[in-house]
Amino acid sequence: MDYLDQLEAEAIYILREVAGQFEKPALLFSGGKDSITLVHLAEKAFRPGKFPFPLVHIDTGHNFPETIAFRDELIAKLGEELIVGYVQDSIDAGKVIEQKGKNASRNALQTVTLLDTIAAHGFDACIGGARRDEEKARAKERIFSVRDEFGQWDPKRQRPELWSVYNGRIHKGENVRVFPISNWTELDVWNYIRRENIKLPSIYFSHERDVITRNGQLMAAAVHLNIDHEDVVEYRKVRFRTVGDMTCTAAVLSDAYHIDDIIDEIRLSKISERGARMDDKVSEAAMEDRKKGGYF
Amino acid sequence: MDLLKFITAGSVDDGKSTLIGRLLYDTDSVLDDQLEAIQRANRKNNDGTIDLAILTDGLKAEREQGITIDVAYKYFQTEKRKFIIADAPGHIQYTRNMVTGASNADLAIILIDARKGVIEQTRRHSFLVSLLAIPNVLVCVNKMDMVDYDKAVFDKIKTDYELLTGNLNIGQIDYIPVSALKGDNIVVQSPNIPWYDGQSLLGFLETVTINHHLTDKQQARFPVQWVIRPQTAELHDYRGYAGRVIGGSFKVGDRVVALPSGFSSSIKKIELSSEELSVAENGASVTIHLAEDIDISRGDMLVKEDEQPEVSQLFEADICWMDTKPLDFSHMYLLQHHGKTTKVKVQDVIYRINVDTLEKASSDHFGLNDIGQIQFKSADSLAFDNYASNKANGGAILIDSRNNLTVAALMITKSE
Known part of the structure; x- marks a missing residue:
């Protein structure tokens, strides 16, 4: 078997285990390429039946408009249920406080909205598109990763995970985060997207837009970035390698418009994918700390 | 690649x-x-x-x-x-x-x-x-x-x-x-x-x-994970068994038996999403359709009629204990063997091995990292192969139902 077939078969197997083992699973959908790939894999796993789970999007309110438009089109085409948890609702309810200043971001706030959404719907398993090659905390996380009733990940108390036997047994109030594409790399995802001809939001491909430079990174010149007279707005040809919130996702200068060019660009790139994520630059253990707090 | x-x-x-x-x-x-x-x-x-x-x-x-x-x-x-x-x-x-x-x-x-x-x-x-x-x-x-x-x-x-x-x-x-x-x-x-x-x-x-020499000799095994039944007007009779081949391969027309029930049928169609396949290779995740409607659900396994595994409630296994709390002989643990979960109890300790000297001793204490061989009895029959000949169908875990932790790895060796 070719490696992409192996990775695909493994991911489908994991998705079907979720369906078989849990009462109320959900698929966390960010609008990024990894979660779009998950949706494609779910179609392979469950069609012509319906998905045994809804899609859940945690909307920071600072998303790229292209991502939201893409999401709505995809949902309409799939005919599956979408549940949206709004960070704005958490702010309005006084559960979180909006950060102030130039580098303000809602990225950290979405953990609260995520945990509230999980609790409100009683989800016992949440499927996510995280990959182990992204970051060293993720390199040690299980495919079935148990979170306690506070949503926390405890790296010291992970269950041994052997062969393809996934232990999804939990107590009430706990939930399991499931990562079907744990063993995929960034390049694997792109090669698979090319092979399967999966559609993606336009911002992954080279386009011209207004950008500003913040902390050495090119950021889309959006109103959420609190642009002032010190910021120089430039019109540049860019694309995004990951798609998160506009306040924490940096662009790269790129002419790569076709998927073949993007794959070549990634092959030659000497910067890792998460190098363009401001949220990981906070400290060496930034991802580990967020995961312990209940992040994706 | x-x-x-x-x-x-x-x-x-x-x-x-x-x-x-x-x-x-x-x-x-x-x-x-x-x-x-x-x-x-x-x-x-x-x-x-x-x-x-x-x-x-x-x-x-x-x-x-x-x-x-x-x-x-x-x-x-x-x-x-x-x-x-x-x-x-x-x-x-x-x-x-x-x-x-x-x-x-x-x-x-x-x-x-x-x-x-x-x-x-x-x-x-x-x-x-x-x-x-x-x-x-x-x-x-x-x-x-x-x-x-x-x-x-x-x-x-x-x-x-x-x-x-x-x-x-x-x-x-x-x-x-x-x-x-x-x-x-x-x-x-x-x-x-x-x-x-x-x-x-x-x-x-x-x-x-x-x-791959092991893989070539492996017999065909297909544990069912999920049954796809859209139950819509146009797909009223659609019933597909979703799972992954964990040994050998299956092709359309093969005579198969569902375990543990023992009912037999033949493969009518193999598909993955909308794509129809003639063969499901080892490792492939597919959906299988049978000619006859027989009762099959998650945890059951399809095998070829002429390639049947052991089906038993009694079996021996090499065991590696993985929990800080030692094996409790009075407790009924849960055994998870791909999609199947059943209660098990220890029937007999055959030996515990000293991993430094490889000497076998009779001991009833299995603490963290201890390895040995144990005979188990399960509530439901298991359809398994010897671990050495098929890891995926001979490997299983023990779960402590009190805290849901994975407490041991089992490499099933044989039945008595």
Whole structure:
């Protein structure tokens, strides 16, 4: 078997285990390429039946408009249920406080909205598109990763995970985060997207837009970035390698418009994918700390 | 392009982290921002080169508390192959960690320090490799630079290792003299070791035949994970059994039996999403349709009529205990065997093994990292194969229903 077939078969197997083992699973959908790939894999796993789970999007309110438009089109085409948890609702309810200043971001706030959404719907398993090659905390996380009733990940108390036997047994109030594409790399995802001809939001491909430079990174010149007279707005040809919130996702200068060019660009790139994520630059253990707090 | 999954066995002292770091670094798998983070951490070797071991360094929780969290996975690829390394660090919990990492490995790298030679730890690691039935072993004799690249040292270790593994069931063993620190024989053949004319470590990993001889002989197994029943007007009678082939292959027209019920039928259609297939190969996730409507649900298994596994409530298994709380003979544990979960109880302890001396003793205490052989009785019948002939259908876990933890790995050997 070719490696992409192996990775695909493994991911489908994991998705079907979720369906078989849990009462109320959900698929966390960010609008990024990894979660779009998950949706494609779910179609392979469950069609012509319906998905045994809804899609859940945690909307920071600072998303790229292209991502939201893409999401709505995809949902309409799939005919599956979408549940949206709004960070704005958490702010309005006084559960979180909006950060102030130039580098303000809602990225950290979405953990609260995520945990509230999980609790409100009683989800016992949440499927996510995280990959182990992204970051060293993720390199040690299980495919079935148990979170306690506070949503926390405890790296010291992970269950041994052997062969393809996934232990999804939990107590009430706990939930399991499931990562079907744990063993995929960034390049694997792109090669698979090319092979399967999966559609993606336009911002992954080279386009011209207004950008500003913040902390050495090119950021889309959006109103959420609190642009002032010190910021120089430039019109540049860019694309995004990951798609998160506009306040924490940096662009790269790129002419790569076709998927073949993007794959070549990634092959030659000497910067890792998460190098363009401001949220990981906070400290060496930034991802580990967020995961312990209940992040994706 | 294919995929090789391997595990590295050895402690920090053997230079394991340096070896993995060197492989990643020399295959250009370390990116600039990751290198920059390493440089910021400012850890250097005595000769001023960067300390590659940091590439496999653990989490903050591990650094602060001086503990190790079992397995970390590393990914790299060359023009020829993709690789997944299961890096299982740690001293105290090593058995548990290594068993976990080894469960999915095609190959094990056993590191031996050239200065120390074959030691007790080497024996323990090699025993675990044979217990988990990893088909290929590569012995890397490391730190050759510290013994002046002496051929006699390498030859002695090779002889000692052959002696040590004489009684173990390991398919293929190869040997490479290396220095991870200096990069000798890691990516290219080292001029410092002219007496060795074999491949470099990377060259070996890129070309070694992933041991398929087992796979060829395996019988066809298809555990059902999920039944697809759209129940819509146009797909009213659609009933597809979703699962993954874990041995052999199935094709349209094959006569099959559903276990444990024993009802038989034939395969009408194999599909994946909207694509129709004539064959489902080993490892493929597919949906199978049968000619007759028979009662099949999650946890059942389809097999070929003329290739049936053992079906029994009594079975023996090599067991590795993985929990800090020891095996409680009065408790009924849950056994999970792919999609099937059933209650089990201990019928008889056959022996416990000392992993350092490999001596068998009769003991009723199974604590963390203890290994032995136990006879179990299960509430429902299991349809299984011997672990050595089909890992996926002979491997199972025990779960403690009181706290839901995975407490043991079972390699099923036979029924009585």
